[in-house]
Amino acid sequence: MGELREAARVQLPTVSGEFDTRAFRVGSGFVYLALVKGDLGDGQSVLTRVHSECLTGDALGSLRCDCGAQLELGLRMLAAEGRGVLVYATGHEGRGIGLLDKLRAYMEQDAGADTVDANLRLGLAADSRRYDDAAAVLQAVGVRSVRLTTNNPRKVEGLQAAGIVVEQVIPAPAFPQLRNQRYLRTKQERFGHATLLGAPLFAERPAQPVDVGSLLGTADPPDGRPLVVLKYTQTLDGRIPASAGRFGRGDGEAETLISHALRTTCDAVLVGVGTVLSDDPRLTVRAIPGRSPARVILDPDFRSPLTAAVFTPDALTYVMTTGAHADRAKRQALAARHIAVRAIQAGPGGLDIRAVLQQLYAEGVRSVIAEGGAHVITSMLAAGVADRVIVSIAPQILGRGTGAVGELLDDRITDVLQLDNQSVHLVGSTVIVAADIGASSARAPNGKTTADPGPR
């Protein structure tokens, strides 16, 4: 263990409360921070996280890894417990290879390597982090034994080897996003990280596990447009109930968890203006820890009110509009709130849905979960751009109201609407069926379709 010198100590107010923040120059030459919450007392059983610096994830919100979300949750866990330490280990960037080489390793990953081989191809260690400096910092702030939140067995061994008693290892939740699933899986397979991918939601109700990963499937993103997942709830008679009472009694909470877990895996969540006007949804991730995706509203005539909940600053919002009826004052008000307004050509049902998807792709969106309503679902199916469907079937017969899927009049569409890779779950009294819509992108040549997107 190298020599350690405390260089600064300051109260740091954060969104997760105030931390007694102590900066140490550690033996390896880096500066480590100990963010200390509460009185550590005898230093026994201290809730602890050793967080490896990750500029791209922690500060920039990169979705290539889940570091930023882990950091946020780590601080919140300490705040909730009222006692604990987060050691922020600089020099750990990219598992110890530094920022520039990490970005070069990303280039290798884009060329096909996994996160381990990318480092090796550059002649760098897969993981060169050491934990003796972190252990020295923990000891300096009075920690004797820890309840360590981590998925990384090497971190546990490293701290133990440096004299820290690890009383308990608390698995840190993973934040699978379609973009970082491969990265998380590689860490499981090659570093023995705790298996959290595919972990069921509702661990407390093991009889009804829902594996969000299996709902999403493994459909590959198509070329030139984002992967599109349709998600909606329908009754036994195929109708779309309005938001209130979408599910059978008691299943609403489960539905919210599943919806939010699915949202956080995608780059964007999309609805039509009909849903904004009737339900006023926020479309954020609140029920589980995780990032809120960008929100996309199809609103040809700018009918969404400025007071709509989708315009809160919780996440980036795109309003897709024809621009033809654009109300100048409204447009300016949205611009002032950093809402992205994009002009899209008209098409069946309102906007040309393929043009919407191309625009999103150009903005960097690679996966979209479309949460309705019926017009949007029908348009997506009619245009042959839906790759996967996730339908919750509530045990109710409404007997009236809108069908979930309108008429798809084009034989080229209906002839090939076979579903593959099904996954079926029972949640309370609700059945959730998920399936790939085979070869969707090949179905509508030139994007032309005569399908009717349903009643307006």
Ligand SMILES: NC(=O)c1ccc[n+]([C@@H]2O[C@H](COP(=O)([O-])OP(=O)(O)OC[C@H]3O[C@@H](n4cnc5c(N)ncnc54)[C@H](OP(=O)(O)O)[C@@H]3O)[C@@H](O)[C@H]2O)c1
């Ligand atoms: N059960 C569920 O899972 C679920 C989910 C969401 C919503 N809902 C319910 O569904 C109802 C709203 O659904 P909805 O079908 O009336 O509205 P919607 O699908 O949410 O929105 C349809 C509107 O979006 C605009 N749009 C633009 N381009 C479009 C395109 N290519 N295809 C389709 N629409 C396009 C059009 O606006 P313009 O009319 O201005 O042209 C269209 O009228 C509400 O009652 C809501 O509670 C249920």
